[in-house]
Amino acid sequence: MSSITPAKIKPSLRDVADAAGVSRSAASLVLNDGDIRISDEKRKLIMDAARELGYRPHVGARRLSLQKTDTIGLVIPQDLSRLSQLYLFELTRHITEAAKYRNYDILLDFLHPAKPESPAADPTRVDGAVLISTRTAEDPSFNLIQENLPCVFIGGAFLDRPPENYVDFDIKTGTSEATRHLIGLGHTDIAFMAGIASPVKYSGYADAMKEAHLTPQKPRVTGPGDPDKETSRALEAVFNEHPNTSAIVAANDTLAIRLVKALTKKGMLIPNDVSVVGFDDIETSSLIMPSLTTVRIPMKELAVLTVNHLIDLIREKRTEPLHEILPTELILRDSTRSPRN
Amino acid sequence: MSSITPAKIKPSLRDVADAAGVSRSAASLVLNDGDIRISDEKRKLIMDAARELGYRPHVGARRLSLQKTDTIGLVIPQDLSRLSQLYLFELTRHITEAAKYRNYDILLDFLHPAKPESPAADPTRVDGAVLISTRTAEDPSFNLIQENLPCVFIGGAFLDRPPENYVDFDIKTGTSEATRHLIGLGHTDIAFMAGIASPVKYSGYADAMKEAHLTPQKPRVTGPGDPDKETSRALEAVFNEHPNTSAIVAANDTLAIRLVKALTKKGMLIPNDVSVVGFDDIETSSLIMPSLTTVRIPMKELAVLTVNHLIDLIREKRTEPLHEILPTELILRDSTRSPRN
DNA sequence: ATGAAAGCGCTAACAC
DNA sequence: GTGTTAGCGCTTTCAT
Numbered sequence: 001m002s003s004i005t006p007a008k009i010k011p012s013l014r015d016v017a018d019a020a021g022v023s024r025s026a027a028s029l030v031l032n033d034g035d036i037r038i039s040d041e042k043r044k045l046i047m048d049a050a051r052e053l054g055y056r057p058h059v060g061a062r063r064l065s066l067q068k069t070d071t072i073g074l075v076i077p078q079d080l081s082r083l084s085q086l087y088l089f090e091l092t093r094h095i096t097e098a099a100k101y102r103n104y105d106i107l108l109d110f111l112h113p114a115k116p117e118s119p120a121a122d123p124t125r126v127d128g129a130v131l132i133s134t135r136t137a138e139d140p141s142f143n144l145i146q147e148n149l150p151c152v153f154i155g156g157a158f159l160d161r162p163p164e165n166y167v168d169f170d171i172k173t174g175t176s177e178a179t180r181h182l183i184g185l186g187h188t189d190i191a192f193m194a195g196i197a198s199p200v201k202y203s204g205y206a207d208a209m210k211e212a213h214l215t216p217q218k219p220r221v222t223g224p225g226d227p228d229k230e231t232s233r234a235l236e237a238v239f240n241e242h243p244n245t246s247a248i249v250a251a252n253d254t255l256a257i258r259l260v261k262a263l264t265k266k267g268m269l270i271p272n273d274v275s276v277v278g279f280d281d282i283e284t285s286s287l288i289m290p291s292l293t294t295v296r297i298p299m300k301e302l303a304v305l306t307v308n309h310l311i312d313l314i315r316e317k318r319t320e321p322l323h324e325i326l327p328t329e330l331i332l333r334d335s336t337r338s339p340r341n
Numbered sequence: 342m343s344s345i346t347p348a349k350i351k352p353s354l355r356d357v358a359d360a361a362g363v364s365r366s367a368a369s370l371v372l373n374d375g376d377i378r379i380s381d382e383k384r385k386l387i388m389d390a391a392r393e394l395g396y397r398p399h400v401g402a403r404r405l406s407l408q409k410t411d412t413i414g415l416v417i418p419q420d421l422s423r424l425s426q427l428y429l430f431e432l433t434r435h436i437t438e439a440a441k442y443r444n445y446d447i448l449l450d451f452l453h454p455a456k457p458e459s460p461a462a463d464p465t466r467v468d469g470a471v472l473i474s475t476r477t478a479e480d481p482s483f484n485l486i487q488e489n490l491p492c493v494f495i496g497g498a499f500l501d502r503p504p505e506n507y508v509d510f511d512i513k514t515g516t517s518e519a520t521r522h523l524i525g526l527g528h529t530d531i532a533f534m535a536g537i538a539s540p541v542k543y544s545g546y547a548d549a550m551k552e553a554h555l556t557p558q559k560p561r562v563t564g565p566g567d568p569d570k571e572t573s574r575a576l577e578a579v580f581n582e583h584p585n586t587s588a589i590v591a592a593n594d595t596l597a598i599r600l601v602k603a604l605t606k607k608g609m610l611i612p613n614d615v616s617v618v619g620f621d622d623i624e625t626s627s628l629i630m631p632s633l634t635t636v637r638i639p640m641k642e643l644a645v646l647t648v649n650h651l652i653d654l655i656r657e658k659r660t661e662p663l664h665e666i667l668p669t670e671l672i673l674r675d676s677t678r679s680p681r682n
Numbered sequence: 683a684t685g686a687a688a689g690c691g692c693t694a695a696c697a698c
Numbered sequence: 699g700t701g702t703t704a705g706c707g708c709t710t711t712c713a714t
Contacts, residue, residue, distance in 0.1 A: 010464075010489065012707055023685040028709060039683065059465040060410060061707030064401050064690050074449070089430035096451055105460050108415070108449040110437055119446050123351075124400040124691095148351070257628050264630060284625040287598050289605060353691055364701040369693060380699065402691030405706050465707095 011053040020049035031057065071105035072310060073120025073129035075141060078110045087280055087297065088132070091154065094303030095130055102311055116143035123148045127314045130154060130306055133163070150313035152306050157325055158200040165313065165322040167306045171279070174295040174328035175204030178277040179249050181293070181330060183212045186338045187247040187275060191238045193220040193259065194251035201251050201279070217242055222255065231258040235266070246274060246339040253278035253285045253294055260288070260335065275336040290334035298326050352394040361390035372398060412446035413651060414461025414470035414492075416482060419451045428621055428638065429473070432495065435644030436471055443652055457484035464489045468655045471495060471647055474504070491654035493647050498666055499541040506654065506663040508647045512620070515636040515669035516545030519618040520590050522634070522671060524553045527679045528588040528616060532579045534561040534600065535592035542592050542620070558583055563596065572599040576607070587615055587680040594619035594626045594635055601629070601676065616677040631675035639667045 017027040022042055030038050030046045038046075049055075063069050074095055076088060096106045104127075109120035121129045121144040131141040133155035142163070145151060150165075157168035182190050192205040202219045209216040220238055222230035238245055250256035256278030260270050268274050270290055278285060278294035285292035309322045358368040363383055371379050371387045379387075390396075404410050415436055417429060437447045445468075450461035462470045462485040472482040474496035483504070486492060491506075498509035523531050533546045538560070547557040561579055563571035579586055591597035597619030601611050609615050611631055619626060619635035626633035646665055653659045 013709095014707075024708080025685065025687095025710075026683090029684095032709085042684085056463075056465065058707050059463065060401060060405050061465075061690090062709080064405050064692090064706090065708045065710085067690065069401060071448075089433070092430075092433070092449070093451055096449055100450065100460075105466065106449045107412075108433070108437055108447045109441065110434055119441075122397075122400065124397065124402075125446065254628070261628070261630050284628065287595070287602070287625065288629050289602050354693095355691075365692080366694075366702080367700065370700095373693085383700085399691050402706090403693075405690090405708090406692045406694085408706065 020045040073126035098307035172204035175201040176208040179208035189244040271337040293336040361386040414467035439648035513545035516542040517549040520549035530585040612678040634677040
């Protein structure tokens with residue numbers, strides 16, 4: 001009866017060993033990378049038995065024994081108010097692929113701001129975590145940090161108290177470049193607008209202005225409330241104070257798109273009457289009319305760098321904190337041109 | 342020396358039991374839901390010890406012992422050609438939340454079409470899987486199906502050989518409704534256009550036309566290649582054959598947006614000269630000018646239904662296949678109106 | 683080169 | 699009620 005192999009039940013390593021007439025350790029050695037030590041005949045015996053039984057290793061058991069999970073937590077803030085969703089999905093995809101390439105699984109979680117805990121940041125489920133920063137001081141992801149849990153942030157570099165490990169992109173220089181592009185086109189009255197206060201981007205804008213001996217306008221913030229209405233309101237304010245404004249730097253693409261809409265409603269043509277630049281290069285930006293001049297984020301590099309560093313941290317290959325700021329890229333499209341005058 | 346609690350090393354259940362002077366099983370019973378059976382004094386003893394040691398249960402060990410993973414795989418096709426990314430991200434978020442609500446983790450993976458296997462569909466890592474269908478006959482997700490792995494598809498209902506368990510939304514009726522809306526507005530020459538052949542949506546369109554005693558045009562497919570060029574080309578074809586076309590039903594929002602752009606370039610005004618309806622209600626659709634009349638997918642219901650059914654499957658609460666088709670909702674916005682004359 | 687045996691941290695049957 | 703014990707499936711000393 002021992003020769004009858006039960007096809008239904010999932011075979012364990014022990015079953016393979018028994019079938020091959022060897023010990024469990026031998027089977028383990030062979031089925032893993034531990035090639036050496038076992039004679040070729042036994043090895044073949046084991047391989048054959050494994051194949052015949054349809055043996056598949058039990059990842060959970062292996063992990064318990066090895067005291068590691070081979071999985072990385074990915075924590076995305078639930079409150080995406082300022083983060084473009086598309087940006088996040090792209091990022092998610094790249095992170096997942098980067099992790100997979102290194103043989104790590106991804107445990108995904110969306111962080112509810114109210115209760116700052118996450119399975120994706122539980123040291124018994126993951127070896128480490130990637131935390132997407134909200135870029136705000138009260139970033140709930142900070143509460144997930146704990147001893148025993150290596151983690152690296154994406155974003156957060158420009159906070160007053162930045163996280164220990166982060167990868168970010170250079171929002172300041174990016175905004176400066178966008179502004180300089182406008183200045184190069186001949187614009188002199190350039191406004192800056194953001195969904196919520198964005199001091200770093202604003203300083204990028206302001207620096208570029210000063211550098212060209214132009215006076216920066218004060219930052220406009222649309223704030224909460226109905227986005228379209230808020231955008232119109234902010235726009236009103238801009239033109240009240242600076243009637244000759246011929247270009248606007250928006251802190252993100254969604255806002256830029258709303259601006260285009262609001263300006264058009266006011267009877268202004270883009271880019272003929274007003275130029276607009278965005279930030280993020282979300283998919284929509286190339287789709288709309290006019291297509292949007294904007295600043296592209298190096299998404300894939302961001303992801304790869306983050307994952308690789310996290311794994312180094314996990315494996316204790318390095319311990320120095322990671323402070324990486326990647327350059328952005330200005331994408332020229334149809335929403336900007338020289339001013340009329 | 343036994344009174345010195347090593348603060349550094351992570352305490353296990355055994356440590357707690359020892360510290361409390363009880364057996365491991367007692368500790369286990371108390372720390373889980375198994376409330377009964379243990380006297381209040383012992384219970385308190387154990388709780389105190391656990392708290393003091395900072396005991397956190399080891400999820401992996403628990404899972405091995407219980408022979409389950411409490412995690413659900415989420416497999417997203419890498420080839421997103423026809424699936425809106427935003428749609429997918431929304432879906433991902435809702436699925437993750439639904440799973441979390443039921444105390445399941447999400448193991449995320451993007452499926453490379455070339456090699457049809459996925460950690461998120463490995464029975465030793467997940468208890469079951471949610472598979473996003475590409476809605477094509479060669480859907481690589483089908484290769485992930487295996488005994489021992491409960492899984493439910495999202496989409497795929499309208500394939501010739503649909504999956505055993507699926508939740509989908511009614512693309513046919515949705516398209517019909519969109520078409521009827523156009524007809525109700527007074528349009529008689531209505532075109533249908535898709536990115537790749539979409540027989541079901543087309544039949545929804547055609548049925549609505551016939552029902553109103555109008556003759557459906559043949560379907561237009563933009564196909565691969567530069568999307569904007571392809572869209573213009575398809576549009577050319579439409580107007581060549583049907584010069585009086587005053588409305589277009591697009592199979593998805595992205596295409597609809599491209600249509601708006603292409604039409605505008607041809608000097609036509611939307612919706613004055615031509616009405617356009619989309620499908621999906623991606624975020625962009627409300628953002629652009631004119632905002633897009635489209636068909637909304639019940640994303641959250643889709644996710645909740647899928648996850649709940651999957652869990653029922655996992656727990657063997659039910660075994661009958663799930664064939665659920667949810668209704669869509671027509672969203673009226675600014676890209677449609679009565680024809681001119 | 684090979685196998686016996688202990689152990690990863692937890693749960694659950696079974697005695698007491 | 700409570701504790702002992704035997705696993706879950708795998709890895710890994712440590713003898714042989």
